[in-house]
Amino acid sequence: MATAETVILRQPAEIKYQEEIAYLESKDTSAKPFTWRLSPKMVRTFVLGSMPSDKLDRQIPQKWFGDPSFVERAIVTLASDRGLLLIGDPGTGKSWLAELLSAAICGNSTYVVQGTAGTTEDQIKYSWNVAMVIAQGQSRQSIIPSPMMTAMQRGAMGRFEELTRCTSDVQDALISILSEKYISIPELKSDNVVFAQPGFNIIATANSRDRGVNDLSSALKRRFNFVQIPIVTNKKSEKEIIEFRVKDLLARHSFSAEIPPTLLDILIQTFADLREASDAASSDDQRLESALSTAEQIGVLEDAILHSNFFGQSKIEARILARSLVGTLVRRLPEDISVLNKFWHGVIEKRSQEDKGDWTEFSEGGKDAMKTLEK
Incomplete structure (x- = not known):
């Protein structure tokens, strides 16, 4: 042992x-x-x-x-x-x-x-x-x-x-x-x-x-x-789980990272909106294949932090977070791209226009990531 x-x-x-x-x-x-x-x-x-x-x-x-x-x-x-x-x-x-x-x-x-x-x-x-x-x-x-x-x-x-x-x-x-x-x-x-x-x-x-x-x-x-x-849908609990697990995972790489509260809120809100859209969908073709669980959010955030540290400025950015989210959730081509694209233009764009700030950068990063996958 x-x-x-x-x-x-x-x-x-x-x-x-x-x-x-x-x-x-x-x-x-x-x-x-x-x-x-x-x-x-x-x-x-x-x-x-x-x-x-x-x-x-x-x-x-x-x-x-x-x-x-x-x-x-x-x-x-x-x-x-x-x-x-x-x-x-x-x-x-x-x-x-x-x-x-x-x-x-x-x-x-x-x-x-x-x-x-x-x-x-x-x-x-x-x-x-x-x-x-x-x-x-x-x-x-x-x-x-x-x-x-x-x-x-x-x-x-x-x-x-x-x-x-x-x-x-x-x-x-x-x-x-x-x-x-x-x-x-x-x-x-x-x-x-x-x-x-x-x-x-x-x-x-x-x-x-x-x-x-x-x-x-x-x-x-x-x-x-x-x-x-059940899937955790309480935002406070989700935040605690994500912070705990991401810090635990990053410890393997011998570095820690500060997670900007605004970006964590954007991630949690996006998944909440995705779940709502999935529940409202009338068929599986209109849903992402991903379970949209807390574990998926952990994977998205870990990917974004590692990308920022290895190839960025060590500081996680909204654009990189959006790219990580798209890369993690798109599993079926072109079905998932179609579903996510519709969601992005109907929900994320609206939030970026209302809240601006990091939401705007997040919205643009997601669009760029989807365009790359569509090529």
Whole structure:
């Protein structure tokens, strides 16, 4: 396992916040389910930040922004016999919440199965070391455990990303794991069952836009508690999320950047207007393919800041922000250009005429970016 001193591109939450988790553990006097590292109350504090009522001698910053009831229900579910399924649009922070919960509960968020159309049952349960099987035959030593099996053996949280991207027969491999809490190995005559240790559970995520791709069976649905994660539309919350995540991402480049409040307001307002236009559209052809989530805004702002630092004057400008927004949101050519062009002339131009200032530069930058893509 890596440590905080190890140089890696992206530190998982348990490494990045290991000092904070250790501090909370030292102050934790509440009862802990199973082998949890922190009690449910402290897990909540780690994810949502501390309050004066917690009576801690240091501030714990908020790391996930959303309705606290979602986090509380998720924590309660993970202490129960059922798995947790986080459902929401892309970019709503499902995976980030799953990572934070795993880090706080068991100190490891890396037991992850990534669901795709090509995911197989072996990737959920186990596979075989072919060379060892040929040399010595099938045995427990020649098994290659999946991340899920490893989590079972260690009494940790197993994570399953994008569950509905997997085919139904692969999804159903989780039924016995969730209900019986063991994996059978029929190829072995003895020592052929791997039992889950206390503390094991599963946190799965599903994209609400993938509903109908591979629906969960009723048997599997019964073994999960569902927590719906909505898109954040409150501007104050969006601003907090964007500032927190962008500063976090920029730390990888070893520089910080001041985000002009006026430009952040322009970005948030533009996305709010885009969502409104998308809701009013009568068909998918009149909507952008992008989910228009907070994660998209983070990507736009990070792109603009990096562009400004690498190729500009180190100061983010409205024109560059507009170019980054267009470049991020246009995915289908020419459909998205048509949708965005109509929106730009109907909404952004109007705001630039009324509010002027940075809105004018933002409007012109977006038009230039779209003209470039149309060539």
